[in-house]
Amino acid sequence: MKVIGIAGSLRARSNTLHYVKTGLKVLEKEGIKSELISLRGKEIKPCNGCYDCVKKGYCTIKGDDFDDILDKMRTAEGIILGSPVYLSSVVPQLMALLARATFVAYWNDKFFSGKVGGPITVARRAGHNLAFSQLLLWFFINGITVPGSTYWNVGMAGTGGARDAENDEEGLTTVVNFAENMAAVMQKIFV
Numbered sequence: 001m002k003v004i005g006i007a008g009s010l011r012a013r014s015n016t017l018h019y020v021k022t023g024l025k026v027l028e029k030e031g032i033k034s035e036l037i038s039l040r041g042k043e044i045k046p047c048n049g050c051y052d053c054v055k056k057g058y059c060t061i062k063g064d065d066f067d068d069i070l071d072k073m074r075t076a077e078g079i080i081l082g083s084p085v086y087l088s089s090v091v092p093q094l095m096a097l098l099a100r101a102t103f104v105a106y107w108n109d110k111f112f113s114g115k116v117g118g119p120i121t122v123a124r125r126a127g128h129n130l131a132f133s134q135l136l137l138w139f140f141i142n143g144i145t146v147p148g149s150t151y152w153n154v155g156m157a158g159t160g161g162a163r164d165a166e167n168d169e170e171g172l173t174t175v176v177n178f179a180e181n182m183a184a185v186m187q188k189i190f191v
């Protein structure tokens, strides 16, 4: 059993990366392998709407990191998606990955279906609800089971890109509780 955690921030001192890592650590403790993928330093070109994937079953956009990441998402039983909140939304690099991944999966027997996963968002102050919902909609359309937590998996960061979200105890506890529930669901489904 393996979980892939994708952190959508391009920043070195990323709050989102810290939150995704926190979730993966809990899963590791529960005996589930994990791999962290940071989009920092990676290129994900946007979907160009060519619909080649519908005919060919793969994305024909080449020369970026999409295929490698999609491969890891395809083979993992669990997926955690973490995004910084930009203008109340998921960051564009992560949305580009998710749009292309969804269409390729959809025309390949919906290969995300049956996996387990969930979203994490980190914002300075506001906009979580929309960004968190965008990620939830992604899990839902792909047939992925999302375990709950004790609150929504959101972290509050400081101004100017400070890494203050690591001091947001409630945010981190919510992620820990989510990851524990995710491990419990995975152990029931995949054993």
Ligand SMILES: Cc1cc2nc3c(=O)[nH]c(=O)nc-3n(C[C@H](O)[C@H](O)[C@H](O)COP(=O)(O)O)c2cc1C
Residues within 6 Å of the ligand: 009, 010, 011, 013, 014, 015, 016, 017, 083, 084, 085, 086, 087, 088, 089, 122, 123, 124, 125, 126, 127, 157, 158, 160, 161, 162
């Ligand atoms: C272009 C841009 C847009 C942002 N929009 C919002 C926003 O809508 N709401 C908010 O609370 N914070 C916003 N922020 C702050 C980030 O969400 C915050 O710094 C977060 O910690 C970034 O995640 P990271 O540390 O993982 O990179 C924005 C930051 C940038 C650079």
